[in-house]
Amino acid sequence: MFNVKRAPAPRSRSPKPDKHLSLRKYEATVGFLFLLPWLLGFLFFKLVPILAALGFSFTNFKMLEPEATRFIGLTNYLTFFKDSSAGASLFGSISYFLLSVPLEMVIALFLAAVFTSERLRGKRIMRTLFFMPSIIPAIAIFIIISGLIDVNNGWITRLFHLSQSTPLYSLFPIILSLWTIGPGFLIMLGAMQAVPKELYEAARVDGAGPINRFVSITVPMSSPAIFFSLVINMISAFGGVALLDRGLSYSQSLSPMESYITYQMFSFSNLGYASALAWIMFILVMVVTIILFRSARYWVHFPEESSDDEI
Amino acid sequence: MKSKSSLRRQSSTLTLRAWEFTGTALLTLFIWIFLLVFLSPLSYMVVTSLRSSDEFRDRSAPIYPAERLTYVYQGTTYQLYKVPTPDGVIHDWALVKPSRLSSQFIDPAHPEQGLIDWNGSWRSLDGVFHFRIYWDNYINIWKAVDYPHLFRNSLIIVVLSEIGILLSSIAVAYGFSRFRIPGGKFLFFLLIATIVIPDSITLVPSYVIFTRILPWNGTYYPLIVPAFFGSAIYIFLLRQNFRSIPRDLDEAAMLDGAGPLRTLISIIIPQAVPAIVTVALLHFFNTWNELRMASLYLAIRPDLQTMAFSAQAFPTYGFTPEVLQTGAVMLIAIPLVILFLSQRFFMQDMVVTGIEK
Numbered sequence: 139m140f141n142v143k144r145a146p147a148p149r150s151r152s153p154k155p156d157k158h159l160s161l162r163k164y165e166a167t168v169g170f171l172f173l174l175p176w177l178l179g180f181l182f183f184k185l186v187p188i189l190a191a192l193g194f195s196f197t198n199f200k201m202l203e204p205e206a207t208r209f210i211g212l213t214n215y216l217t218f219f220k221d222s223s224a225g226a227s228l229f230g231s232i233s234y235f236l237l238s239v240p241l242e243m244v245i246a247l248f249l250a251a252v253f254t255s256e257r258l259r260g261k262r263i264m265r266t267l268f269f270m271p272s273i274i275p276a277i278a279i280f281i282i283i284s285g286l287i288d289v290n291n292g293w294i295t296r297l298f299h300l301s302q303s304t305p306l307y308s309l310f311p312i313i314l315s316l317w318t319i320g321p322g323f324l325i326m327l328g329a330m331q332a333v334p335k336e337l338y339e340a341a342r343v344d345g346a347g348p349i350n351r352f353v354s355i356t357v358p359m360s361s362p363a364i365f366f367s368l369v370i371n372m373i374s375a376f377g378g379v380a381l382l383d384r385g386l387s388y389s390q391s392l393s394p395m396e397s398y399i400t401y402q403m404f405s406f407s408n409l410g411y412a413s414a415l416a417w418i419m420f421i422l423v424m425v426v427t428i429i430l431f432r433s434a435r436y437w438v439h440f441p442e443e444s445s446d447d448e449i
Numbered sequence: 450m451k452s453k454s455s456l457r458r459q460s461s462t463l464t465l466r467a468w469e470f471t472g473t474a475l476l477t478l479f480i481w482i483f484l485l486v487f488l489s490p491l492s493y494m495v496v497t498s499l500r501s502s503d504e505f506r507d508r509s510a511p512i513y514p515a516e517r518l519t520y521v522y523q524g525t526t527y528q529l530y531k532v533p534t535p536d537g538v539i540h541d542w543a544l545v546k547p548s549r550l551s552s553q554f555i556d557p558a559h560p561e562q563g564l565i566d567w568n569g570s571w572r573s574l575d576g577v578f579h580f581r582i583y584w585d586n587y588i589n590i591w592k593a594v595d596y597p598h599l600f601r602n603s604l605i606i607v608v609l610s611e612i613g614i615l616l617s618s619i620a621v622a623y624g625f626s627r628f629r630i631p632g633g634k635f636l637f638f639l640l641i642a643t644i645v646i647p648d649s650i651t652l653v654p655s656y657v658i659f660t661r662i663l664p665w666n667g668t669y670y671p672l673i674v675p676a677f678f679g680s681a682i683y684i685f686l687l688r689q690n691f692r693s694i695p696r697d698l699d700e701a702a703m704l705d706g707a708g709p710l711r712t713l714i715s716i717i718i719p720q721a722v723p724a725i726v727t728v729a730l731l732h733f734f735n736t737w738n739e740l741r742m743a744s745l746y747l748a749i750r751p752d753l754q755t756m757a758f759s760a761q762a763f764p765t766y767g768f769t770p771e772v773l774q775t776g777a778v779m780l781i782a783i784p785l786v787i788l789f790l791s792q793r794f795f796m797q798d799m800v801v802t803g804i805e806k
Binding site (some may be wrong): 148184186204283378 | 481488491508554587654655657682760761773774
């Protein structure tokens with residue numbers, strides 16, 4: 139019986155690779171169909187606008203008189219080097235990034251480390267409370283902070299008996315950035331909680347202290363999450379939307395460069411110059427991204443992926 | 450001897466317990482104090498929103514919402530002050546006749562004694578307060594701002610955009626996590642790259658597309674339609690999560706004759722509920738607070754404005770400071786309620802592994 143059934147097998151072997159190929163083709167087609175929404179979105183909302191911005195940046199495109207648009211070469215880029223307020227905005231964006239991101243990372247990392255301790259009580263509610271300010275829109279934060287440091291009735295001015303509130307106003311963006319630690323904190327906490335307990339036990343047997351254990355086990359084991367938090371903090375520092383948006387309109391973005399771009403766009407309807415500035419910003423963010431990803435090779439320990447890696 | 454050593458052991462475990470307890474208490478206390486400072490601006494907001502205008506301006510008012518006590522004497526209302534007398538007693542007296550160097554008070558407990566002369570500057574005296582919550586700011590702002598209308602507008606955008614983002618991001622994440630596609634690695638690299646693209650670069654051309662090429666200025670379309678094409682960061686998070694789901698189950702379903710869509714709906718989605726809820730919540734907070742697109746495309750249609758957008762104009766409304774804080778409370782109330790209702794699910798399953806892979 140078995141022989142009879144097996145007998146036709148060799149004969150059907152010849153069309154089998156063909157069938158396998160069509161299966162692969164089918165899989166690729168279906169997979170591609172699933173990717174289609176994002177591919178179309180990428181095309182129409184990312185790639186085309188980015189290239190169009192590049193095109194605009196070589197013209198004197200004005201919204202109100204599109205027919206007068208002419209190719210002006212690199213003039214917009216040369217204007218940038220002469221425009222001192224554009225330079226100041228770019229400097230402001232870079233310094234905001236350099237000041238806020240390390241601060242956010244250190245505080246979030248510290249909190250996540252403390253939250254892995256078994257001794258801490260009331261973790262769930264505290265997690266939510268630490269995350270809470272991250273979903274408060276920037277306009278509400280602005281109202282709250284300006285009330286808090288109000289010269290006459292603010293708590294801070296009353297507490298410290300301050301007559302001038304100017305230095306506090308410059309601290310305002312930093313306060314705002316500290317209130318965005320939520321996503322990074324939760325991502326790092328998730329990773330730290332997933333570190334196998336046996337590793338700590340082994341290190342304890344070897345006589346490693348808590349700080350030693352944190353540096354040589356917790357940080358390397360959760361480095362992909364730390365890296366991911368770093369990337370999303372970088373994006374939001376430069377005014378983009380990563381996991382959570384502060385709900386700032388462009389004109390009051392925390393990134394001065396972004397505010398300046400919209401200022402050029404709406405106050406002067408100078409779309410050509412705005413596009414050139416946006417491209418400069420784009421190149422800056424890409425350079426920072428590449429530096430971050432390059433550095434990741436040295437300190438981020440990506441786990442070995444399983445055998446289905448070829449996807 | 451034996452009992453002594455066991456006693457010593459007992460006492461050492463006791464001190465260990467005491468140490469552990471102290472450690473726990475200190476750590477918890479430290480984090481709670483940190484949290485208190487971290488959230489103190491929010492308590493300022495809440496307290497101020499519960500104060501009346503007079504009380505807000507009164508610098509001697511306590512930190513909690515409170516009202517000045519008053520006393521009615523011969524048909525006129527007078528405020529109570531804490532008045533120290535030479536015998537060291539502090540009386541709660543009502544100030545009847547203020548004057549620079551000496552003032553006349555009345556003792557509410559013994560009004561029959563008549564006016565009492567007191568030497569000293571009444572301005573240096575503290576008022577007498579009692580705890581009271583003042584709700585009128587909420588009533589006033591509710592009357593001044595059309596919240597039901599703004600809420601409806603925000604809700605329309607959030608619901609439609611949420612449908613779009615979930616449908617598309619789940620589908621694309623499934624495509625990235627389960628199918629062998631030629632060039633799939635490159636496409637995934639592109640996906641990661643789009644996460645870091647700054648918004649400003651697409652701003653100008655998108656504005657041209659949405660207002661010149663498509664007649665979408667003053668409509669919800671620019672805010673909703675892009676959601677139907679997925680968002681790179683959500684796709685990334687979902688794809689990470691889908692990959693952690695064992696493939697045995699979907700292979701079994703495939704063998705039973707389930708197609709890819711059926712496998713997605715009946716196998717993948719039920720196992721990825723926490724991740725999907727997290728993405729839905731993140732998108733909810735982002736859309737609810739969204740201001741960039743709203744201020745670009747809804748500026749010409751005040752009747753379509755959202756809650757976040759309306760708050761942007763608050764400082765120009767001429768609201769008093771306490772009403773302004775009330776506005777801030779109203780603005781963040783709904784996202785906070787959603788966050789607290791969903792804290793069980795939120796970000797609970799978001800373990801991020803390799804970003805490059």
